Amino acid sequence: MHNQNRTHLKVDSLPHIVVTPPGPKSQQLHHRASQYMKGYSSQVRLFPVAFASGKGYTLTDVDGNTYIDFSSGIYVTGCGHCHPKITEAIQKQVATVVNCHDFTTEIKVKLLEKLVEILPGDLSGIQFYSDGTAAVEAGLRAGRAATGNSEFVSFWRDFHGKTLGAVSLAVMSEDKGMRASGFFLAPRPDCYRCPFKMSYPDCGIYCADFLEQVIEQESTGRVAAVVMEPIQGWAGSIFPPPEFIPKVRELCDRRGILLILDEILTGMGRTGTWFACEHYDVVPDIIIIGKGLGNGYPVTAVAIREERKDVLEKISASSSYGGNPVACAAALATIEVMEEENLLEKSAHLGEFILLKLEEMMERHPIIGDVRGKGCLFGVELVKNRDSKEPFDEAGKLVYQKAFRKGLAWIPAGHILRMSPPFMMPEEVAAKGIDILEEAIDETERELL
Secondary structure, X not given: OOOOOOOOOOHHHOOEOOOOOOOHHHHHHXXXXXXXXXXXXXXXXXXXXXXXXXXXXXXXXXXXXXEEEOOHHHHOOXXXXXXXXXXXXXXXXXXXXXXXXXXXXXXXXXXXXXXXXXXXXXEEEEEEEOOHHHHHHHXXXXXXXXXXXXXXXXXXXXXXXXXXXXXXXXXXXXXXXXXXXXXXXXXXXXXXXXXXXXXXXOOOOHHHHHHHHHHHHHXXXXXXXXXXXXXXXXXXXXXXXXXXXXXXXXXXXXXXXXEEEEEOOOOOOOOOOOOHHHHHOOOOOEEEEOHHHXXXXXXXXXXXXXXXXXXXXXXXXXXXXXXXXXXXXXXXXXXXXXXXOOHHHHHHHHHHHHHHHHHHHHHHOOOEEEEEEEOOEEEEEEEOOOOOOOEOHHHHHHHHHHHHHXXXXXXXXXXXXXXXXXXXXOHHHHHHHHHHHHHHHHHHHHHHO
């Protein structure tokens, strides 16, 4: 067994800032790249740092600054950056065979067998892809093939990808154009900002009941599937009430509709279990996984329940890069590392520790309206006033930039601060990250209030 991957710096020296970031080398590289590359994410636009390396729970930029990583490379490196076992598995496979389309390889067989072990219920029909959007689109095609129906219902502010079908499952905007026909959206539960102006638990989970009205009033009655993120990521780490997903499962069963769960972000231990649906004791008909599956190597998958898995034969499911030997080696090694190093337990334990710190911090800062988390997935919501709950976007940007400048690499979402540290991060390092966050919030309050 490999030793757990640790950073080369001592804990008491983290973070290590040698020049105010983004430093001159970062700015120069970003300027060169931006002459050609367009469409950067908001996190890069707000803080254009250029990274040189990552190790364990740290990232180091080209100017020599080392950051505590509270993003896991945007939810992908739960095992830490450049874990030695995963790195070795990738290197070994690259030297053997890189791609042979969808022909069988021994490493793919081993990964398939291991995935069936950890997937919930009887999810046993599997196909691999190289990005999340392709897996989502395959899930939609499988839903149509399995039911003979062509419509889909999804939820406000869920995020499923950037191709036409995936975009049509989510919020639309002027630049995205019109939603594809046959796609309908229902209000998403958000107990902090209930779209129905109700309060949990007195609401009786009205959002689940309203979903049925959306199906009845907006669709033609030919709904193939309800598609959802069990926990919203892009929208700001928003957790549904515990009864919601089971009620959606019951509604789908009653109406002969499939339930597709997009666990690209929440799967592979991010919430303290292999998959977030395990918290709700629900098995979907189709599950989509990615991000953490290869610990940073691009590999995703769609899995369908035993009784329907042959529909994957009907939808031309294979792809040029999906399930290539290198991707399979990365994914298999990732699962083995998570088992050998008890990373599910560590994710859950670290999550409890960080959430307690965030709750204590909330008591000290009036701009924090809500904190939430499960496993190593967190959200901190900044507001101008706790009574009005008015989003404080300006504060969100400032806190993100200030904390990054102090050595915390992480993820913005407007007024919601998102955090997703690697599961193997020691508590003392996580505590330092929270201290940096609080310093940034304190400075922002003094500037804006």
